[in-house]
Amino acid sequence: MKNxxxxxxxxxxxxxxxGTQKMGQTKEQTKLIAQGIEKGIAEYKKQQGKKxxxxxxxxxxxxxxxxxxxVTIEEDVSNDYPSKPxxxxxxxLSWVGFVGYIFL
Incomplete structure (x- = not known):
């Protein structure tokens, strides 16, 4: 499968x-170098994508x-202050006492 x-x-x-071509280097060699660079760039992009x-x-x-x-903190806070009777x-009792005091 070709990338x-x-x-x-x-x-x-x-x-x-x-740009990096040497004297006496053929076009075919330059093309192979370009393909290698393409593969390197493609591999670099894959690695960056993974990262x-x-x-x-x-x-x-x-x-x-x-x-x-x-959520845990909220549960802890709600557990710290449970409704006590x-x-x-x-x-x-204070209201009953107040009402009893008023009517007596």
């Missing part, structure tokens, strides 16, 4: 190959971890 290389890359590789995908995966994992941390009982 598809853009015309810009091909032109760039040929330009580089011609970008890996960085994106790491970024997404970090974001997911931060979201999980926020004592304040409600005291409130009701």
């Amino acid at each position: 598809k290389v853009s015309p810009e890359v091909t032109a760039s590789a040929l330009k580089i190959a011609k 970008l995908r890996e960085l994106d995966k790491q970024r997404k994992q970090k974001l997911k971890q931060q979201q999980n941390d926020v 004592l304040p409600w009982i005291l409130l009701i």
